[in-house]
Amino acid sequence: MTPEEILKEPARVLSQAQREFYFEQGYLCVDSLVPKETVAEMVAITDEFVGASRKETKSGKVFDVAPQHTAEHPVVRRIKRPDDQHEGYWGFATGLIADVAADLLGPDVLFHHSKLNFKWPDATSEVKWHQDIQFYPHTNYNVLAIGCYLADTDMSNGAVGVLPGSHNGPLYDQYDASGNWTGMLSDTDNAAIDMSRAAYMTGPAGSITIHNCRTVHYSVASTSPNPRPLLLNSYSSADARAYTPHPDPSSHAYEVVRGHPAKWAVHDPRPCQIPPDWSGGYTSIFAAQAGEDEKAA
Template sequence: MLVDEVRRTAPKVISEEQREFYFRNGYLLLESVVPVDWLRRLRAATDEMVERSRPLTQSDAVFDLEPDHTGADPRLRRVTSPVDQHPEYWRYARDSLLADIAADLVGPDVKFHHSKLNFKWARGGAEVKWHQDIQYWPHTNYSPLTFGTYLYDCSMAQAPLGVLPGSHEGELYNLYDADGSWTGSLSDQDAAALPAEQTAYLPGPAGSVTIHNCRTAHCSARNESDLGRPLLLNVYSAANAMPYTANPLNSSHAGEVVRGEPARWAVHDPRPCLIPPDWSGGYTSLFALQKKEAR
């Protein structure tokens, strides 16, 4: 749905003011909206995932490890597609208020695309450089949006998500370097030209949800605090947004309609989108790409 079409249906979870804020700025922060029971279940599932990572000595298709990860002191950067690793994550993506909020923002027919669990581990959790999401997984329109759930309190000291208000209405940046290699982030020149002083940082108590549009420029700093910052990310879109490249973080649930009905017609935004590398043969992590690690 186009924004004007979405406006014709009253939101069921968020307010009209919150919805208009999202349309205008390309992001939204909803503080303490996730019920305590969901947090308890998600934390327990996350503890299980950390335990599963202990025997590993290098990253694999599920676990992206910090270079100094050990069994005695596990340090994770990401769990890939958590909805396929533990049933509680999929129940949350499908059954919680997240999908209802997505319907308030993109229209009543909503599809799931992918998920990831980024940890931002204490005392050195990796930086995420400025980037936009949609160049990783282009769709026929720009309705896709990412929900981030803070499983624990996140203060400014823990390097919360930072977004550039209004950037979803601006240009899409080239995420290849001068040699034609995919970096997954803005070039140093493009990043330096951003009005970084306008960055909105989104800390929040446990159970807070960040939302950003797929075109919104965003980043997060290295976490130098003594507290980790696990952020569970779920990506949804309008049902009429059709991906036309391989999903870099594919899931058995990709394309599943979680609210409303499947689309009969695809909607095409006339604005072009950068094409990423062919992810069909596999995908390393965003962190590895941005750090240019050999994987």
């Protein structure tokens, strides 16, 4: 569906002005959308997982952990596939947030993946500028990610930054000069970014961030002593079909969460870079950008 067609559909959660802003700018931030009791539930579940991570010594199927992770001082960079790890996370992904997705993708929505990223008080916690769709190309670009801050978030603890309007710009090469996947823009492309144009999505716990799969975005390093968790769920319109292996599929990958399956795929004529073959394994964007694992994403 085109933005014009989607905007003709009745809104479920967002205002018409918010929907129009998303299509114009490629992102949207909504303060305090998720009820406090829901945030509290997600925080309690997340705390349990961080506690369980103390038994881990390296990244695995559930956790992506930083090199400095220990039982005494757990440093979990990501909970992988949270929708499979706890029914509370899956309930979150199929509730209010799926209605938000339908407001921006149209009435027929597929779930793609979920992840819970953390920011720890570490100068290396910056996620560098990148675009998402090169990780998982689809036949069109009606694909987005919706994050929920589980803690108050500002510039001190890892706010997500975007380049407004970049979803209508070019897709960047996310391989290095030697052909290794890095999952980020090159130094040359980074240097060309006008940082004065960056917009930062901040807000209290329960605020949501939304960005289109083509939007150039990053998140700043944290200087706060408290970790900042961001629960991310990604969705596509039902007529956007993936054509490369899913990087890290859960049991819910491509499940219809609103509306109906599509009978026809819609093809955007703009090309998309092909990522590595993820069918052999996947770690995280943190590992890729740090050069820890050339197959990471």
